[in-house]
Amino acid sequence: MTSFTPVASTVGGALIGGAAALLWLALGRIAGISGIVGSLAGAPRDEAGWALAFLAGLMGAPLLVALLFGMPQIEIAAGPLLLVAAGLLVGFGTRLGSGCTSGHGVCGIARLSSRSIAATLVFMATAGVTVFVMRHGMGG
Amino acid sequence: MARSLFALAAGALFGLGLLLSGMVNPAKVLAFLDVSGAWDPSLAFVMGGAIPVAALGFRLGARRAAPLCAPRFSPPTRTVIDAKLIGGAVLFGVGWGLAGFCPGPALASLCFGGWKVALFVAAMLMGMYAFHVTLARPGNAPPAASRG
Numbered sequence: 001m002t003s004f005t006p007v008a009s010t011v012g013g014a015l016i017g018g019a020a021a022l023l024w025l026a027l028g029r030i031a032g033i034s035g036i037v038g039s040l041a042g043a044p045r046d047e048a049g050w051a052l053a054f055l056a057g058l059m060g061a062p063l064l065v066a067l068l069f070g071m072p073q074i075e076i077a078a079g080p081l082l083l084v085a086a087g088l089l090v091g092f093g094t095r096l097g098s099g100c101t102s103g104h105g106v107c108g109i110a111r112l113s114s115r116s117i118a119a120t121l122v123f124m125a126t127a128g129v130t131v132f133v134m135r136h137g138m139g140g
Numbered sequence: 141m142a143r144s145l146f147a148l149a150a151g152a153l154f155g156l157g158l159l160l161s162g163m164v165n166p167a168k169v170l171a172f173l174d175v176s177g178a179w180d181p182s183l184a185f186v187m188g189g190a191i192p193v194a195a196l197g198f199r200l201g202a203r204r205a206a207p208l209c210a211p212r213f214s215p216p217t218r219t220v221i222d223a224k225l226i227g228g229a230v231l232f233g234v235g236w237g238l239a240g241f242c243p244g245p246a247l248a249s250l251c252f253g254g255w256k257v258a259l260f261v262a263a264m265l266m267g268m269y270a271f272h273v274t275l276a277r278p279g280n281a282p283p284a285a286s287r288g
Contacts, residue, residue, distance in 0.1 A: 002168040002180045005161075009182040012161025013189025019154035020190070021197020026146035028207035028214050031154060031194075033244040034268070041272045053144040055247065057151025062159040063251040072159055074249060075167035076256045078239040083256055084263040087246075089235025091267020094243060096275060097228020098216070101242040102154075104229075105187065110194035111215070118221045123233035124173075130237025131173040 020107050023054070032103020033058070034094035097123075142209045155248040161186040164249040166240025173237055224275075 020031040027050060029036075036051045066072060078086065094100040097119055099108065104123075108116020162168045162182055171180035206212055236242050241260050249257050 002162070002165065002171045002182075004180055005182045006185045009161045009185040010189035012157045012159070012163070013186035013191075014193050015153050015157030015160065015189075016186065017157075017190035017193025017195075017197070019150045019152075019157060020194040021200070022146065022153065023150040024194075024197050024201050024207070024213070025204075026150070026208045026210075027143055028201075028210045028212060030214075030216065031150060033154075033242075033247065037243065037247070037265070038268050038272070041269065050143045050147040053147040054151035054154075057148040057153070058155040058244070058247055059151075059251050061152035061155040062164065062248045065156065065159060066252045071252060072164055072249075073167075074165050074253055074257075076239070076253075077167065077170070078256070080256075080259060083239055083241075083260045086235045086239035086241060087260040087263025087265075088267040088270070089231050089238070090241065090243065090246075090260075091235075091264035091269075092271045093228045093231030093233075093235055093267070095228070095268050095271035097225050097232055098218070100232060100244070101236075102244050106190045106194055107198075108216075109187075110191050111198050113216070115216075115219065115221055115225055119225055119229040122226055122229035123236065126230050126233030127173050127237035128175060128233075130234045131170055132176060134238065135174055135177060 016102070016106060017110070020102070020110070024107075030103055030107045032099050032107060034091075034100040035098070035103050038095050093123075146209060154244065157190070158245050158248040161189075163242075163245045164253070166245075169240040169242075169245070170237075173240075 023029050023031045036054055039051055040048055099119060104116040104119040109120060158164050163186060168180060168182060171178060172183035201213060239260060243264060246257060246261050246264065250261050
């Protein structure tokens with residue numbers, strides 16, 4: 001059970017949108033996390049540079065805030081097997097489908113890309129069905 | 141150098157947004173996806189906050205010939221809704237629903253989230269690598285991107 005946080009979530013979302021805008025206006029790149037991580041496989045060195053800097057910020061800034069202001073609430077119900085299965089599906093699926101929640105869900109929809117709108121509808125729907133089956137459909 | 145600084149700043153902003161919005165908490169993500177349970181609609185507000193601001197950025201970019209520190213904008217080049225796009229979205233959605241993690245929040249909480257986050261990220265990287273060695277073709281690399 002988690003509490004509804006409309007203000008924090010909207011402001012947090014605006015920061016995410018601001019990050020996407022900044023990366024586009026400064027580097028001309030889409031802030032899609034799976035795409036940026038995936039680009040490190042076999043990328044030329046000058047490409048890898050900005051991708052690594054972005055990932056350093058993505059991982060470093062929350063760590064700094066967690067150290068300064070306390071750990072955020074993180075509840076992970078899934079066990080090891082489920083985490084591995086989920087990770088493999090997320091990794092393979094986001095590369096096959098050319099994007100994840102950030103690249104398709106935020107940047108793509110903001111660009112009114114029909115591919116991204118379709119992908120977002122599909123992964124939202126299959127995620128919702130998966131949660132439903134896991135929580136309500138398996139005799140739980 | 142300027143490129144790396146802007147990229148670092150954008151990554152930091154992105155990570156802080158994920159932290160503040162609650163996206164780093166898989167329980168909250170699952171509570172959003174579980175429409176038939178005790179629904180927490182917060183994550184719709186994340187999208188609602190992010191999309192307009194990003195759209196403004198893309199709109200500002202459309203008025204410029206090039207980004208600040210790169211020779212050209214590198215938009216995605218594919219426009220067709222094909223089986224790869226939909227199949228990938230299906231697999232990603234199932235994986236997202238199983239644990240409540242998508243790539244951004246998993247990486248943002250990697251340094252303090254404990255072994256479960258690390259295990260998910262390791263499996264995610266393996267999944268990406270599996271795609272890279274099986275289905276990825278050289279022609280799939282973004283053409284302009286490799287020279288930015």
